[in-house]
Amino acid sequence: MARRRLTKRQRERIARLQEERRKRLAAKAEQALQDADGEEVREGRVISRHGQHLMVQDGAGKQYHCLFRQNLGEIVCGDRVLWQPVADGQGVVVSLLPRNTVLSRPDYSGRDKPLAANITQLVVVLAPRPPPTGYLTDQYLIAAELIGVKALITLNKADLLAPEAWQAFQQTFARYKDIGYPVIAVSARREHGLEPLLDHLKGETSILVGQSGVGKSSLINAMIPNLEEAVGELSEASGLGRHTTSVATLHFLENGAELIDSPGVRSFRLGKIDIRDLEKGFREFAPYLGKCRFSNCRHRNEPGCALNQAVESGAIHPERLKNFLHMAEQLDRPH
Secondary structure (H helix, E strand, O other): OOOOOOOHHHHHHHHHHHHHHHHHHHHHHHHHHHHOOOOOOEEEEEEEEEOOEEEEEOOOOOEEEEEEOHHHOOOOOOOEEEEEEOHHHOEEEEEEOOOOOEEEEEOOOOOEEEEEEOOOEEEEEEOOOOOOOHHHHHHHHHHHHHHOOEEEEEEOOHHHOOHHHHHHHHHHOHHHHHOOOOEEEOOOOOOOOOHHHHHHHOOOEEEEEOOOOOOHHHHHHHHOOOHHHHHHHHHHHHOOOHHHHHOOEEEEOOOOOEEEEOOOOOOOOOOOOOHHHHHHOOHHHHHHOOOOOOOOOOOOOOOOOHHHHHHHHOOOOHHHHHHHHHHHHHHHOOO
């Protein structure tokens, strides 16, 4: 069913109600800080966020329901923060510590919205059904390149296809191996089917991304057997109810890996980048950038284009250049 479009008056009313609620929570946070004057400030990690409420974990692994000061901007799952304990085992976040990385995408008004912070790896999950698109895969990989994190392509649901069909499916993504991206095959249904993924997650703070239906939730449930119990404890501790299952949550795996389950990262759009940023997002383009005959080459039909010559010689896959050109067109369009 199509979503009903809100009128301008309805949007303004919703925005006004949200702002009033933010102000009430800000006043509550400031009052709690005044009442707790003298409590030491501690460092913590944001495990999840729902609206203006945070779940923060301290160095001993204990979790606290926290509000946060409104001048701190967007705080997201994975952030490191300073927080101050207040009454009833709760707290108030008073400072956002510097981020190493942040994954974001534009919201519907065109402003970049952070999704997760301090990640070191982006795991792109693909499956035979729904059929994957190289275009969306390339968007994820560009995001990884531009924020400076590793990228891993994970082919899921190996059990859905006969061996020959599965081999053909894997071959479709061989071009990514050729340019240095690891490509692994996994299955939550087969014995030892998760080991390749667990090996790559070890020592990393990863976020899983992919289309709806690729089996991301099945993978997470298989890697975190007590997930439902953990979510229940989180819901009870936070007082936010079962809807915490629909927000980004940081999990700690037995092998030491950190994994962010983000239900919202099923589609992706690149933020405010220019053509040069886009070029850098395609790692195999690097040897050819700056070598076109014309300095303002758009890599279309210009004579002496180094990228087109690389496609002709087989050094760049034609599908990758095709996707680049389509994305470049989107950059040129007014938003």
